[in-house]
Amino acid sequence: MNFKIHRGTKEIGGSCVEVWTASTRILLDFGMPLVNHDGSEFNFNEYKKLTPKELIEKAVLPDIKGLYDNTEKLIDGVIISHPHQDHFGLINYIDKDIQCYLGEASHELIKIGNIFTPQDIHIERPNYFEKGIAFQIGDIAITPYWADHSAFDAYSFLVEANGKSLFYSGDFRSHGRKWKVFKWFTHNAPQNVDYLLLEGTSIGRESKRFKSEEAIENEFVDVFKQADKINLINTSGQNIDRIVSIFRACIRTNKTLVVDVYVAYILNALKGFAGIPYPSTEFKNLKVFFPYYTSKSLTNAGNKKLLYQFKSFKITKDEINNEPEKFVVIVRPNMIKDLEKIANMNGGNFIYSMWEGYLKKDKTKEFVEYFTKRNFTMYKIHTSGHADTVALKEMIEAIKPKHIVPIHTFSRDEYSDIFSAPIVKLNDGETVTIN
Numbered sequence: 001m002n003f004k005i006h007r008g009t010k011e012i013g014g015s016c017v018e019v020w021t022a023s024t025r026i027l028l029d030f031g032m033p034l035v036n037h038d039g040s041e042f043n044f045n046e047y048k049k050l051t052p053k054e055l056i057e058k059a060v061l062p063d064i065k066g067l068y069d070n071t072e073k074l075i076d077g078v079i080i081s082h083p084h085q086d087h088f089g090l091i092n093y094i095d096k097d098i099q100c101y102l103g104e105a106s107h108e109l110i111k112i113g114n115i116f117t118p119q120d121i122h123i124e125r126p127n128y129f130e131k132g133i134a135f136q137i138g139d140i141a142i143t144p145y146w147a148d149h150s151a152f153d154a155y156s157f158l159v160e161a162n163g164k165s166l167f168y169s170g171d172f173r174s175h176g177r178k179w180k181v182f183k184w185f186t187h188n189a190p191q192n193v194d195y196l197l198l199e200g201t202s203i204g205r206e207s208k209r210f211k212s213e214e215a216i217e218n219e220f221v222d223v224f225k226q227a228d229k230i231n232l233i234n235t236s237g238q239n240i241d242r243i244v245s246i247f248r249a250c251i252r253t254n255k256t257l258v259v260d261v262y263v264a265y266i267l268n269a270l271k272g273f274a275g276i277p278y279p280s281t282e283f284k285n286l287k288v289f290f291p292y293y294t295s296k297s298l299t300n301a302g303n304k305k306l307l308y309q310f311k312s313f314k315i316t317k318d319e320i321n322n323e324p325e326k327f328v329v330i331v332r333p334n335m336i337k338d339l340e341k342i343a344n345m346n347g348g349n350f351i352y353s354m355w356e357g358y359l360k361k362d363k364t365k366e367f368v369e370y371f372t373k374r375n376f377t378m379y380k381i382h383t384s385g386h387a388d389t390v391a392l393k394e395m396i397e398a399i400k401p402k403h404i405v406p407i408h409t410f411s412r413d414e415y416s417d418i419f420s421a422p423i424v425k426l427n428d429g430e431t432v433t434i435n
Contacts, residue, residue, distance in 0.1 A: 001140075001164040003195070004431045006062035008407045011035055012201050013042075013086035015408055016062055017168060021161045024138025025066065027078045028157060028168050032089025033060065044089075052093055061093060062429075069095050077101055077127075077137040081170035082147070082154035083109040083238070088121065096124045101135070101142075104128040105153035105273045109238060112269060115303060116262045116294070131155065145185060147171070148178035150385025152240045152270060158190045164434040166195040167399055171408065174391035175212040175383060177241040182391065189398035194434050195424070196401035200409030201386035203418065209390055211383040213245050216353075219381045220249035223349050230324035230348035231255070232331045232339075232376070234367065237263040239385070240276060242353055243330075247277045247286065250328050256285045258320065258329040261295070264288045264310050279313040287315035293334040317341050324348065333367045350376040355384075389418060396421055405432075 006016040013034030019026050033042040037059070047060050052068045055061040066072035074095055080088045080102035088110065091100065100123045107126055113119040129135055131146035143158040149171050157168045167190060174182040202210075224231055235242050243263065250257045257277075259267070267278035277283045288310040298306055317338065320327050324344045331339065339345060350371040358364050372378060387395070396404065396419055403424045406412035415423045426432065 001159075001161040001166070002431055002433045003166055003197075005197070005405070005407060005426055005428060006064065007031075007033065007428055008409075009405075009426045009428050009430075010410070010412060012408050012410055015081075015087050016090075017197065017407070018064060019140065019159055019161075019166065021139050024140050024161070025075050026137050026140055026142075026159075027064070027067070027075060028159070029081050029087040029170075030078055030090050030094065031087040032085045034086050055093070061090060067094055067098070074098055076140075079142060079157065080106060081157065081168070082106060082149060082151040083113075084151050084171070085119070087171070091123060092121055099125050099127055099137075101127045101129055101137075103130075103144075103153040103155065105270060108269050109152060109266070112266055115298075115301075115306070116265070129155075143190075145189075146178070146181050148173050148176045148182045150176065150236075150239050150241060152238065153273070156185075158193070165190065165193045166197060166434070167193045167401065168197045169199045169395065169407075171199055171201070171386060172391070172395075173210070173385060173387045174394065175210050175388070176385075177213045177244060179212065182394075186394055186398040189395070191400055193399050193401045195403045195405055195432070196396065196399055196421075197405045197407045198392065198395065198415075199386065200392070200406055200411060200415065202384055202388055203392075203409055203414050204411030207389050210388040213241050213383065216242070216381055216383055217245040217249050219379075220246055220351070221252050223351060223379055223381070224249055224253040224255055224328060226349065228325045230320070230345065231328040231351065232348060232371070233328060233351040233353055234331055235353035237266055237330070237332075239354075240266075240270065240274070243267070244276055246328060246330070246353075247283075250285060255328045256287055256315075256326055258287050258289050258315055258327050260289050260291050260330065260332070260335065261298070261307060261310060263330055264313070265306060268309070279310050286313070288313045289315055289320075289329065289338070291335045291338045293337065333363055336367070336370060339370075346374045346376075348376050349379060351379045351381050353380075353382050355382065356380065393419065 003019045007014040015029040015031045017028040066074045077099045083106040134143040140161045144155040147154040156170045264279050271278040321342045404421050406415050
């Protein structure tokens with residue numbers, strides 16, 4: 001068995017790993033880059049009119065024979081670890097006859113992204129796997145391991161062929177709401193794997209233990225307890241762990257959580273996969289707001305019917321305006337026009353609950369300034385979606401790999417200072433044959 005990291009040995013994002021035997025070839029993830037070669041932010045809008053050949057020449061697409069529309073023998077399967085664009089964002093370029101393997105909930109989230117965002121990703125031949133159940137592609141066996149991550153429906157993979165093995169960590173952590181999943185893994189991990197491809201997103205940042213989602217929930221509670229203040233939260237609509245933390249904090253402080261139709265649609269679509277809150281009579285303190293921009297976009301795209309399914313749980317600007325202290329509202333920049341029509345908006349709490357790196361973006365800066373100019377008190381309440389050093393060491397101890405390969409990291413040179421197992425530092429495109 002052989003493997004090659006096409007992108008990810010020296011950067012976070014754009015993950016793509018090829019694994020092959022004499023008769024079978026697969027890819028683990030096919031993600032959109034996050035950075036250019038010079039370290040600047042990657043913007044796909046600069047490339048989207050180019051052909052696959054031109055994208056390969058510019059190193060946006062990896063040069064993989066049989067992956068695109070050509071006469072080579074096609075790749076036998078592409079496996080997606082989770083629904084973050086840096087792991088699936090280039091999937092549109094694969095040949096339509098290639099089988100794609102992913103979790104069913106991951107596919108649902110990708111399809112929702114097509115409805116509510118500029119994303120336009122279509123998986124032509126989906127195959128759904130289940131955690132813990134091995135499946136076969138040619139002579140390669142793949143076992144998905146459910147992972148604790150900020151993305152819903154995330155997995156790591158054990159890949160085996162011809163008596164050899166590698167473990168692809170994907171993105172994971174041990175301090176989220178699925179921390180028990182990682183705890184279970186440490187007692188049931190595959191042993192003596194030949195190569196562990198270990199994500200190192202957090203390496204080079206803080207070395208201390210990251211805050212748990214339970215701690216994040218408690219911080220929300222402390223803020224929500226303040227009297228006579230509306231609470232506005234900027235967070236990712238697809239970070240279900242965070243939505244649950246916010247909802248639980250609302251329950252504990254007798255607040256009503258207000259989500260926009262985008263988040264409402266996500267929660268409703270995922271309710272069959274996990275015990276999460278969603279707009280219904282069962283969750284009376286969860287209401288749905290219909291922002292002008294989102295509603296107009298859905299209507300113009302012929303999706304107006306999506307709005308009607310949440311009509312029974314609608315809350316208006318007037319209702320929020322009459323008793324703002326009773327509400328916790330998840331907000332985003334395209335809701336500014338709606339927020340301006342809520343009279344009692346000054347002097348509340350604005351909670352930023354995402355990666356702080358986004359605060360450097362002009363759009364996010366303008367959004368934050370909108371609230372600071374209105375005398376809002378700003379709080380930063382967040383924890384990483386990735387493993388801290390303790391969790392990385394726990395995975396290594398559980399698997400006991402013969403070799404560790406840095407991936408999904410800007411700090412591969414630091415692996416040797418942190419981990420005791422042999423570190424194999426590869427370059428993008430370098431082949432490893434497991435003997």
